[in-house]
Each structure stands twice: as structure tokens, then as C-alpha cells.
Amino acid sequence: MQENIIYKMNSLSKSKFRGSFHLNNKMKEYVKIKGLEKIRSDTYDFIISRLAPANPKNDGKQTPMRQVHPTFIAMHANGFCCRSCLNRIHHIEKGRELTKEEIDFIVDFIMTWINNEIKWIVTFVNLSYNL
Numbered sequence: 310m311q312e313n314i315i316y317k318m319n320s321l322s323k324s325k326f327r328g329s330f331h332l333n334n335k336m337k338e339y340v341k342i343k344g345l346e347k348i349r350s351d352t353y354d355f356i357i358s359r360l361a362p363a364n365p366k367n368d369g370k371q372t373p374m375r376q377v378h379p380t381f382i383a384m385h386a387n388g389f390c391c392r393s394c395l396n397r398i399h400h401i402e403k404g405r406e407l408t409k410e411e412i413d414f415i416v417d418f419i420m421t422w423i424n425n426e427i428k429w430i431v432t433f434v435n436l437s438y439n440l
């Protein structure tokens with residue numbers, strides 16, 4: 310499954326429209342402050358309320374384009390913004406509720422993308438070096 314996500318994510322990042330979505334610095338900072346566990350739990354909530362129902366409310370317009378939450382940007386970047394995109398890009402049919410497994414897959418996908426956007430670099434430079 311993980312390999313599948315990376316393959317798909319890579320091909321989406323090459324699309325002109327999908328590949329144009331990235332977290333801005335404010336959103337990266339937001340992830341850092343809230344922590345990945347909190348972002349994951351928000352992502353579950355958003356997917357369950359906005360994408361998982363058989364007929365989501367305002368389908369097609371339920372995901373903000375503005376940088377108000379990192380998960381929304383991830384949803385646009387990866388084809389999880391509405392049921393039409395989910396159908397077209399991930400071949401999950403419309404008109405029925407998403408399964409637990411599909412929800413888990415989408416959340417893992419989004420968290421992988423967010424992690425990749427952040428690419429936190431940990432350095433181990435000894436401050437006593439006198440270079």
C-alpha cells in the first residue's frame with residue numbers, strides 16, 4: 310500500500326493542476342505547532358464529514374482552496390477534494406459511503422504528502438566545532 314501511495318503521489322505531482330498545490334510557510338508552521346498526530350486526527354474528521362458520506366454536502370465545493378488547513382491543500386493536490394475527483398483519480402465510485410479501509414487509505418495518503426511537504430531536516434552539528 311505504501312509503495313502504491315508513493316507511485317500515485319509522484320504521478321499526481323507531475324500534473325499541472327494537482328502539482329501546483331503546496332503548503333505555504335504558514336501552513337508548515339501550523340503543522341509544526343499542532344503536531345502530526347493532531348493533523349492526522351483533523352484529517353480523519355474532514356474525510357469522514359466531507360468525503361465519506363454517500364452524498365456529501367456541497368459535493369464539488371466542499372474543500373477550501375485557501376491555505377486555512379494543511380489537509381485541504383493535500384486534498385486538492387491528491388484528488389481527494391470531492392467525489393468526482395475521487396472517482397476519476399482513485400477509481401472509487403460515487404453514490405456510496407466510503408469504507409473504513411478507504412478512509413484509512415486516504416488519511417495515510419494525505420499524511421504521507423504532508424510529511425513530504427514538510428521534510429523537516431534534523432541536523433547534528435556540534436556547536437563546539439570551531440570552523
Ligand SMILES: [Zn+2]
Binds near residue numbers: 392
Ligand atoms: Zn474535486
